[in-house]
Amino acid sequence: MSDQHSQNARRDFLKQATLISASLMAGTTYALEPRVPSQIKNLYPFFGTHQQGIASPAQKQIYFMVLDLHTHDIKEIKDMFKTWTEYSANLTSGKNVKNYGSNAYVPTIDTGEADGLNPHNLTLTFGISPTFFEKLGITKLKPKALNTLPHFPRDQLKEHYSGGDICIQACADDPQIAFHAVRNLVRVARSKITMRWSQSGFNSFENGDTPRNLFGFKDGTGNPQGEALNETVWCSENDWLKNGSYLVARRIQMHLETWDRTNLNGQEETFGRHRDSGAPLGEKKEFDAVDLEKKDEKGNVVIPEISHLHLAKKTGLKILRRSFSYASGVDPKTGQFDAGLLFISFQKDPAQFITIQNSLGNIDKMNEYITHIGSGLFACFAGVKDENDYLGKALFDQI
Numbered sequence: 001m002s003d004q005h006s007q008n009a010r011r012d013f014l015k016q017a018t019l020i021s022a023s024l025m026a027g028t029t030y031a032l033e034p035r036v037p038s039q040i041k042n043l044y045p046f047f048g049t050h051q052q053g054i055a056s057p058a059q060k061q062i063y064f065m066v067l068d069l070h071t072h073d074i075k076e077i078k079d080m081f082k083t084w085t086e087y088s089a090n091l092t093s094g095k096n097v098k099n100y101g102s103n104a105y106v107p108t109i110d111t112g113e114a115d116g117l118n119p120h121n122l123t124l125t126f127g128i129s130p131t132f133f134e135k136l137g138i139t140k141l142k143p144k145a146l147n148t149l150p151h152f153p154r155d156q157l158k159e160h161y162s163g164g165d166i167c168i169q170a171c172a173d174d175p176q177i178a179f180h181a182v183r184n185l186v187r188v189a190r191s192k193i194t195m196r197w198s199q200s201g202f203n204s205f206e207n208g209d210t211p212r213n214l215f216g217f218k219d220g221t222g223n224p225q226g227e228a229l230n231e232t233v234w235c236s237e238n239d240w241l242k243n244g245s246y247l248v249a250r251r252i253q254m255h256l257e258t259w260d261r262t263n264l265n266g267q268e269e270t271f272g273r274h275r276d277s278g279a280p281l282g283e284k285k286e287f288d289a290v291d292l293e294k295k296d297e298k299g300n301v302v303i304p305e306i307s308h309l310h311l312a313k314k315t316g317l318k319i320l321r322r323s324f325s326y327a328s329g330v331d332p333k334t335g336q337f338d339a340g341l342l343f344i345s346f347q348k349d350p351a352q353f354i355t356i357q358n359s360l361g362n363i364d365k366m367n368e369y370i371t372h373i374g375s376g377l378f379a380c381f382a383g384v385k386d387e388n389d390y391l392g393k394a395l396f397d398q399i
């Protein structure tokens, strides 16, 4: 190739690349085709009063990403959320982020690993942390309750699993769908954000049964349902967070080898529930009422006072737990499984989580089997109402 020819080719390439990145960020609208023409199934509608991925029934897979801001320019961040809104509406309805163009000399506009796949109930949930407000110089708009979580007894938080400015929770019934979504959202915003930490996770269940965690116990039984769920999770104050929620994320390592050496009675006393049925100790069925006062014939409390169930329930507070197990190889320091729970809870006020975690504190019988190593608190926007709305509009309109 002559020098002139190669210069021209490079100039054309750069022009195309500039056009593409400009249209990526400006949100140019293309007529989009579904990835599985005429057979789209399994989707949660993106538009609505609340973001999906909170009250939506939990899917089988998660890819959770925490990002740091790389720019302090509010206009750039606002545009990024507009682009993410457009991309998320497409991804959750089984489309790629944009249709492919015909120029093979530029990188493809979608990374392609979801081609031919249904959305598999993909939900995308976005939140922002206290440091988001600090970095953008808009602390007057930070809700009073949005502060870094306090240090709890026995916390061993690692910097590389904590903090961050923005979270994206991608849940789906297929791992590649969840990863593809986050990858493409990060890709389009690469000049504005950097990746801080992420965690994938899984849940397995048949026919809507409660999934079991890696300790073999049903996890999620006591979650609020129906109106109680609404009462638990949605912020109702008349500010930009109305119809949003607070997301707590904790990366909790579970010491499986120690647990596996504990006898069944010890395991059941740890949780205060039967392992097989999930019923409260002394009861038969999973959803039988929990009676913390109930005594056996010797006068001992049936659900031990230091059991996880007793300590959580006695606070009288509710949170919505939407956690996923993780298995991330072998811990190089201990030679044991690096496995545990990506604990995620939603609540209308972080105080709900804080009070329960303080109650579990030092005395939860489960503490000897777990270590909290990652943490984050994020305020999740209200839902995107329609095509004229975008993620965080109620907040950005006030700046």
Ligand SMILES: C=CC1=C(C)c2cc3[nH]c(cc4nc(cc5[nH]c(cc1n2)c(C)c5CCC(=O)O)C(CCC(=O)O)=C4C)c(C)c3C=C
Residues within 6 Å of the ligand: 213, 215, 217, 218, 219, 220, 221, 222, 223, 250, 252, 253, 254, 271, 273, 290, 308, 309, 312, 313, 318, 319, 340, 341, 343, 353, 356, 357, 360, 370
């Ligand atoms: C501060 C909040 C909580 C943390 C952190 C937490 C960690 C954690 N939990 C389990 C397993 C189970 N938890 C269960 C019940 C339960 N847990 C919390 C809160 C936290 N758990 C609450 C509020 C409840 C419900 C209490 C109630 O009102 O009924 C159960 C029992 C079954 C169920 O209801 O889900 C299990 C099992 C693990 C393994 C874990 C950290 C690794």
Ligand SMILES: [Fe+2]
Residues within 6 Å of the ligand: 308, 312
């Ligand atoms: Fe729990």
